[in-house]
Structures are given as structure tokens and as C-alpha cells.
Amino acid sequence: MNLIKYIMMLVVIITMVNSVNAQGPPITADKPIMLGSKTTVVKTLTEIRKSNQGTFLSAPILLHYLPTSNSLIGIHVPFTNYNFEDDLLKDGSSLGDISILAKYQFYRKDGMGKTFRMVAKTLQTLPTGKSHNIDGINTGEYQSYLALIAGYESIKYGISNELGYNLIPGNKRDELIYKLGFGLPLLKSTYPVKQINLYFEYQNKWFVETNDFLLLYAQGIQYAKGRITVETAIQFPLDQTISEEEKRDYSLFLGTRFVF
Amino acid sequence: MKSSIIILAFSLFGITLNSNAQNSEIDNFEVKVDGLGCSFCAYGLEKSFKELKGIKDIKIEMETGIMNFTYPSKKHLSIEKVEAQVDEAGYTAVNVAITRGNGKTEVSEQKVMEEVAAEEIVEVAFFVAGNCGMCQARIEKAAKDINGVLKANWDKKTKDLVVSFDGSKLSQEEIEKAVAKSGHDTKTATADDTIYKELPRCCQYR
Numbered sequence: 101m102n103l104i105k106y107i108m109m110l111v112v113i114i115t116m117v118n119s120v121n122a123q124g125p126p127i128t129a130d131k132p133i134m135l136g137s138k139t140t141v142v143k144t145l146t147e148i149r150k151s152n153q154g155t156f157l158s159a160p161i162l163l164h165y166l167p168t169s170n171s172l173i174g175i176h177v178p179f180t181n182y183n184f185e186d187d188l189l190k191d192g193s194s195l196g197d198i199s200i201l202a203k204y205q206f207y208r209k210d211g212m213g214k215t216f217r218m219v220a221k222t223l224q225t226l227p228t229g230k231s232h233n234i235d236g237i238n239t240g241e242y243q244s245y246l247a248l249i250a251g252y253e254s255i256k257y258g259i260s261n262e263l264g265y266n267l268i269p270g271n272k273r274d275e276l277i278y279k280l281g282f283g284l285p286l287l288k289s290t291y292p293v294k295q296i297n298l299y300f301e302y303q304n305k306w307f308v309e310t311n312d313f314l315l316l317y318a319q320g321i322q323y324a325k326g327r328i329t330v331e332t333a334i335q336f337p338l339d340q341t342i343s344e345e346e347k348r349d350y351s352l353f354l355g356t357r358f359v360f
Numbered sequence: 361m362k363s364s365i366i367i368l369a370f371s372l373f374g375i376t377l378n379s380n381a382q383n384s385e386i387d388n389f390e391v392k393v394d395g396l397g398c399s400f401c402a403y404g405l406e407k408s409f410k411e412l413k414g415i416k417d418i419k420i421e422m423e424t425g426i427m428n429f430t431y432p433s434k435k436h437l438s439i440e441k442v443e444a445q446v447d448e449a450g451y452t453a454v455n456v457a458i459t460r461g462n463g464k465t466e467v468s469e470q471k472v473m474e475e476v477a478a479e480e481i482v483e484v485a486f487f488v489a490g491n492c493g494m495c496q497a498r499i500e501k502a503a504k505d506i507n508g509v510l511k512a513n514w515d516k517k518t519k520d521l522v523v524s525f526d527g528s529k530l531s532q533e534e535i536e537k538a539v540a541k542s543g544h545d546t547k548t549a550t551a552d553d554t555i556y557k558e559l560p561r562c563c564q565y566r
Contacts, residue, residue, distance in 0.1 A: 210394035
């Protein structure tokens with residue numbers, strides 16, 4: 101019932117907004133490659149997650165480089181802090197799981213003020229973090245993620261879809277992931293950049309081996325001026341069929357981006 | 361007093377000559393680009409063109425996808441190079457128009473015209489409803505997307521679309537239908553209501 105309520109709210113918000121503007125990149129979802137070749141982006145996206153397990157912080161530095169206009173490579177180096185509810189587990193801070201990202205855009209269809217693009221993506225996560233089994237933050241496991249992204253970007257709105265599979269050979273937590281994001285600008289489109297964008301992003305995770313399920317919704321706002329972007333989002337579960345210990349309350353995201 | 365006035369007159373004349381000389385050293389470019397779905401896209405496009413040393417006065421209009429810039433005449437930047445630079449940035453160059461410092465103009469569609477026999481080229485003008493610069497870009501694009509159309513220019517004031525096309529391949533009626541499909545009425549073809557209502561508010565002319 102709650103899920104239907106949220107979907108209806110989303111539909112109302114989308115139909116109420118009727119402006120012709122350009123929006124920026126999503127916050128928790130991903131998007132096709134939109135910047136030109138030889139561009140470097142330095143980003144942070146700090147997550148503070150509150151769950152039954154405890155309170156965790158992940159503060160990664162993300163470095164992305166576009167060698168060509170249709171390819172991207174990147175590295176994500178996270179700093180993590182963890183406070184467990186269980187007193188038997190030791191709190192602390194450490195380097196999290198480092199990830200290496202590669203994307204290749206294989207389809208592009210451009211129109212006036214709009215474009216549709218498709219991208220193949222892989223994210224290889226190295227077991228550099230502690231083995232705390234904190235999904236997406238500190239697992240201490242090697243992970244291999246393959247996905248397809250399809251995105252429609254226009255000066256009116258943006259829609260991004262991502263469907264992928266995360267293979268974790270070390271344990272029974274393989275995930276089938278689907279992300280859906282909508283971006284809506286609040287200001288008139290200008291260049292140089294000066295905008296405020298609203299984001300509505302859904303993330304589904306199906307843990308295929310245990311049949312657990314997680315549906316998350318993130319509401320975000322983003323301010324971009326020139327080459328700098330600042331953003332924040334709150335993410336909470338709409339549905340979680342997982343162990344009691346792993347159930348989430350909410351996550352708070354704070355991010356910045358700088359484009360060279 | 362008299363000599364001061366003469367000196368001033370010569371100085372002003374000299375400044376004017378110098379300004380004209382500088383203008384003749386600068387080429388002006390107007391490029392229509394498809395795929396600019398976000399403001400950060402425009403950043404990527406500008407960055408790509410800034411690799412061309414000497415480029416100045418870059419302006420990008422998000423709503424029409426038109427980029428303007430100036431470039432030194434002596435370096436002679438060609439239409440092909442501009443199109444390649446847009447492609448390298450990850451977008452599509454629809455049309456390139458260059459006004460050279462010596463007054464000559466070059467337009468990317470001219471090259472296509474040269475391939476069509478002169479006796480086959482037909483030029484017509486007809487009414488197309490619209491309001492603004494975005495309408496102009498949309499109308500001209502709808503016409504130019506048709507295989508066989510060589511040139512299309514829509515005047516905001518008169519609402520006339522002047523089209524040059526290969527008369528052996530298509531007719532004015534087909535062009536009017538294609539323009540109407542983009543949301544703009546002509547005298548013989550009416551835009552579908554659903555498509556018309558999707559136009560931005562500033563473009564709605566009914």
C-alpha cells in the first residue's frame with residue numbers, strides 16, 4: 101500500500117512540473133556518458149547509513165576520466181567508519197572496498213536538445229575493506245558487477261535505467277540490481293551551468309541465492325554552478341525482505357563534483 | 361585648433377581602418393548541434409573546441425543547440441574539421457555556417473547542393489506557424505532531415521519557410537507533411553494535437 105502511495109506521489113510531482121530545462125547527472129543512479137573526451141571528474145558521495153546493524157559512514161573519492169567521448173574509466177577509493185549495535189563487534193575506521201569502473205557507450209541517437217544513449221558498465225570491487233559484510237560499504241569480498249545503462253536526457257527531463265548483476269564468489273550474496281532515476285530541473289536552462297535539479301531514484305536489489313529483496317527510494321536535490329556541483333539525497337527502504345539485522349532505516353548522501 | 365581637428369580626424373580614420381582589418385582577420389562560425397541534453401554537455405562541447413588555439417567568443421544556446429564562436433581567418437578552419445570536433449565531443453553537427461573575414465560564406469549544405477544537378481533543384485517558400493528561435497530550429501531541422509532537402513530557412517517575422525530541394529526525389533507536399541509532424545502547421549498540413557501540446561509553451565502558436 102505504501103509503495104502505491106509513493107508511486108502516485110511521484111506521478112503527481114512529475115505531471116505538475118512543466119518546465120523546459122536541462123538537468124545534471126543523477127545522485128545514486130548512473131547515467132550514460134555525456135561529457136566530451138579528455139574530461140576528468142573528481143567526485144565525492146558520502147553515505148551515512150543507519151540500519152539495525154549499526155551506523156556506517158562511507159566517504160569515497162571517485163576519480164573518473166574520459167579518454168574518448170564514448171568511454172570512461174574510474175577508481176573509487178572509500179574511507180569507512182563503522183559503529184555496530186552489537187557490542188561484541190569492534191567499532192572503527194578503515195579503508196573500504198576499492199572499486200575500478202569502466203564504461204563504454206555503444207549506442208547514441210541525438211536530437212535537438214535531447215539524446216538517447218546506451219552504455220555497458222563494469223565495476224570490479226577489490227577486497228581491500230574489512231570483512232564486516234556491510235552491503236556496498238565494507239564486505240572484504242571480491243565483487244564483479246556487469247550492467248547495461250540506457251538513458252534519455254533532454255532539456256526538459258532525464259530518465260536513466262540501469263540493469264546489472266553483481267557476482268560475489270565468496271558468499272551467497274549475488275545481486276540482481278535495477279536502478280531507475282528521474283531528473284527534473286527547477287531553473288531555466290543556461291550555459292554556463294547554473295541549475296537546481298530534483299531527483300527521484302529507485303533501486304531494487306534481489307539477492308538471488310537467498311531470495312531476499314530490497315527496494316530503496318532516494319529523494320535528492322542538486323545545485324550546479326559552473327564546473328562545481330553539490331548534492332544531497334535521503335534514501336529509505338520501501339520494501340525489505342531481508343534478515344532483521346540487515347534492515348535499513350535510512351541513508352543520507354552528501355556529494356560534490358568538479359569537472360576539469 | 362584647425363590642426364588638432366585634422367589630427368583627430370586622421371586618428372579616427374586610422375582606428376576605423378585598423379578595426380576593419382581586424383574584422384577581416386576573423387571568421388565567424390555558427391554550428392547547430394544535436395544531443396545537447398544537459399548543460400554539462402555544453403561544457404564538454406566547449407572544452408573540445410577550446411583545443412583549437414585562437415578560438416574566442418564561444419556561446420552556446422541550450423534550447424536551439426546553436427554554438428557561435430570566432431576563429432582567426434589565417435588558420436582557415438574548415439567545415440569538415442568543425443564537424444569532426446563536434447563528433448569528438450560526443451555530439452552531432454547538423455549544420456555549419458561560416459562567415460569568413462573576407463565576407464564569403466560557407467554552409468555545410470552547399471556541398472550537398474553541388475552534388476545535385478542544377479535543373480533538379482527546386483526552391484519554394486510556404487507558410488509555417490511558429491513563434492521563436494526554438495521553433496526556427498525545430499522547423500528547419502524537420503525539413504532538413506528529409507532526404508533530398510538541400511536548404512531550409514524559416515523567417516520568424518514572415519513565418520515563411522524557404523526550402524531548396526531535389527525536385528526529382530520529393531515534392532513540396534511531402535515537406536509540408538514532415539514539418540507538420542514536428543508540431544508546426546502549414547497551410548496544407550496540420551500538426552497533430554498531441555504533438556502540438558508537447559511543444560514548449562513559448563512555441564505554442566494556436
